[in-house]
Amino acid sequence: MTTMQEQTDLTIDFATMSNQIMERVDVLALHTEQEGMMTRTYLTAAHRGAAGQIAAWMRDAGMTVRRDASGNVIGRYEGTDPGSPLLMTGSHFDTVRNGGRYDGPLGILLPIGCVAEWNRQGKRFPFAVEVVAFCEEEGVRFKAPLLGSRAIAGTFDTRVLDNVDDQGITMHEAMLGADLDPVHLPTAAVARGKIAAFVEVHIEQGPVLQEEGLALGVVTAISGATRYMLELEGVAGHAGTVPMMSRHDAAMAGAEIALFIEKRCNAAPGLVGTVGQFTVPNGAGNVIPGRAIMSIDIRAGEDTLRVAAADDITMEIERICARRGVRANVKKTYEAVSVGCADWLQQRWTASLQRHGCAPRSLPSGAGHDGMIIAAIAPIAMLFVRCGNGGISHNPAETMTAEDAALASRVFVDFVENFEVPAAGQA
Ligand code: GLV
Ligand code: MN
Ligand code: MN
DSSP states (O other): OOOHHHHSOOSOOHHHHHHHHHHHHHHHHTSOSSTTSOOOOTTSHHHHHHHHHHHHHHHHTTOEEEEOTTOOEEEEEOOSOTTSOEEEEEEEOOOOTTOOSSTTTHHHHHHHHHHHHHHHHTOOOSSOEEEEEESOSSOTTTSOOOHHHHHHHTOOOGGGGGOBOTTSOBHHHHHHHTTOOGGGGGGGOOOTTSEEEEEEEEEOOSSHHHHHTOSEEEEEEEOEEEEEEEEEEOOOEETTTSOGGGOOOHHHHHHHHHHHHHHHHHTSTTEEEEOOOEEOTTOOTTEEOSEEEEEEEEEESSHHHHHHHHHHHHHHHHHHHHHHTOEEEEEEEEEEOOEEOOHHHHHHHHHHHHHTTOOOOEEEESSOOTHHHHTTTSOEEEEEEOOSGGGOOSSTTOOOOHHHHHHHHHHHHHHHHTOOOOOTTOO
16 A cells, blocks of 8 residues: 555656746736836836735745735745754846846746645755745836845835835835835844855846856856936027037936946946936927936946946046036945855855756856845855847846756756755854
8 A cells, every 4th residue: 555655756847847937937927017018116016916926826835925024925935943044045026117027037936836846745854945036126116126135134224215206106105005014124134044045046137158058057246236316407498599519418418428438338348337217307309408317337246347437437427517517416326246156055056057967157147136135144146047039138038948947947956955054154
């Protein structure tokens, strides 16, 4: 006679699992603010719908689910040793405007699929596994990124609660409207020592793995970034009557600044600069722009490179504006130093890759990720999965394959099944 335990199939069908991950990515993409586009920003109806769907999948996978005070959805798969630090994984479920569907959700749905299999097998680890669906990473709606991870790391800056969205709604109001009271934010913080490691699976969002014919890579470090919002105030005037030499055109000052940023960042390998937003409020075809607003994003793996570029750019803004008779209001909205992934976790990812026939490949992340915030309370590491279409991301053409999702799932299962919580003080 066979027992229930003997009847349990201990093999995992990774092809079926990865098809489900890809299907769920598509289902989650239906939760969007803009029909036909992937836009899901913090605490909108689409965002809340996605949170509910993720929570349901976590429960189906055998996890207990809670929503923390910032709106993170956290699924917990209990371990056998209640005193053990936990293994945390996850990624974000907000998106940029008109973005891709894999940026974030892959790193939530893949571990949920793996936990469902361990649950089916009745397999438990000495440590609990928590899958965090981070509520906000991109910073789109309130111009403040990484809110979910900041809540967990205990570094949520409550000044951003006054930030307003395009409709003039403050973050504070949006949270109350979603049954989240900001006064409870401190309760989301997790103390150092409670998390043995945080590991995130994420698409690469670049071309390196695809160009090298590799499905997976281990992240070495996450680049630092400096961001500004720049408001330029010139003098609005008649497009037909004001001679060129007499103009104080805010948009042209912005254009010159943008071209300087491009030139300065071109001059140093590893440095990148982007003006992703550039608006002329109340502009019209026959009016010289009196105001312009632009964003500036400067990044580099090496902090010294980034800081030097940011200093040069802010000095050049002053020079350009002085020459053009335009007033500049430069507001630094974000600064993050480059964060390294823990060596011992990188080694564990590499060992898992090699056990599955993958060539070891390490690469830095130019994109920001929640791990750079969680690093304040726990060692972090990341597994990158190849993107198709030349690695394009933050773009609806972002893509990846089910085969790569299957391989990443195998490697993730291997990583967790071989994970050991380091003795205190040894990580
Ligand atoms: C997040 O995707 C970022 O790097 O801006
Ligand atoms: Mn992302
Ligand atoms: Mn992103």
